Amino acid sequence: MTRPSFILQPGPPQEPRIVAVEARGRDIRFVLEPGEHLLEAVRRGFADAGFKCGVVELGPAALSPFAYVMPALSKDGANAAFYSDTYRPAGVCRLEAGAMTFGVRDGAPFFHAHGLWREASGKASGGHILPEDTVVAERIEVRAFGIDGAMYEAVPDAETNFKIFGPLAVASVGAKTDRRVIALRLRPNQDFIGALEVTAARFGIRRGRIRGGVGSTIGAKLADGTVVENFATEVFVLHGLIAPGTDGQPKVTLDVGLVDYTGGMARGRVVR
Structure with a gap:
């Protein structure tokens, strides 16, 4: 099967294709x-x-x-892809890697998180973690990055027919910050790395780190030769850097985790 480069969405393309809001932030x-x-x-x-x-x-x-869903094919054509039924595995699930965007939906705190984990049965799995149905089982410290001056809010999106997180400019809440941050949302059918490089150039960023990052992708090709073919694939950023290339322009290296609608999983560095 050849991995497609374009997936028709149910609604008309929306502008801008790269939604970017400049704000401030801090590692916490x-x-x-x-x-x-x-x-x-x-x-x-x-x-x-x-x-x-x-x-x-x-x-x-x-x-x-613990509760989660996986990517799935659309059953009615209302979306380009959809979600599986909810899985609720017994026992303690051990999350191995993942990323989360935290903001608001319908006026209340909400998050969008993808990850890879191992269930108590030993089964390796991954997908989209359900916020209200998942409970912490053991004390753990996490690394995060707080954003002030932008808010990720889930709003209806005419192009995809989903309610999707995107950054909005908001008034500062006065949080302690120590660096500039560009909060992003990339609309469908774009070169992932290319869009990040375009954004870095637009904002004059020569060196930086890519934090968080969850969404859907049309498969992926990884540096170890792995090719994820399925178009209904959830992705999360493990690690990403921006640095000058040989031409002096911003270049992105990006390590991700992936899970597709068949349950296939992969981790590695994205290549174009």
């Missing part, structure tokens, strides 16, 4: 306590540091109860 760490719902634990962690929005590096972590 906080502890997730056992017995807390993951959503509340993350909200509290950001709030204690003075933030209402940010991204989190997930894993390793123990979660139980």
Whole structure:
């Protein structure tokens, strides 16, 4: 099967294709306590540091109860792809790696998180973590990045027919910050790395780090030769850097985790 380069969405293309909001931010760490719902634990962690929005590096972590969905084919054509039924594996799930964007949906705290994990049965799996149905099982410290001056808010999107997180410019809440940040949303059917490089050049960023980052991709090709063919694939950023290339322009290196609608999983460096 040849990996497609374009997937027709149910609605008309929206502009701008790269949604970018300049703000300020800071690296933070906080502890997730056992017995807390993951959503509340993350909200509290950001709030204690003075933030209402940010991204989190997930894993390793123990979660139980735990609920998730995987990417799936659309059943009715209302979306280009959709979600599976909800999975609720028994026992403690051990999250190995993941990423989270934290913001608001319908006026309340919410997150969008993807990851890879191992269930108590030993089964390796991955997908989209459900915020309200997942509980922290063991105490763990996580690394995060708080954002002030931008808010990720889930709003209806006419192009994809989903309610999707995107950055909005908001008034500062006065959080302590120490660096510039560009909060992004990339609309469908773009070269992932190319869009990041275009954004870096636009904002004059020669060197930087790519934090968080969750979404969907039309498969991927990795540096070790792995090719994820399926178009309904969830992705999260493990690590990303911006640095000058030989031509002096910003170049991006990006390590990601992936899970497709058949349950196939991969981790590695994206190549174009």
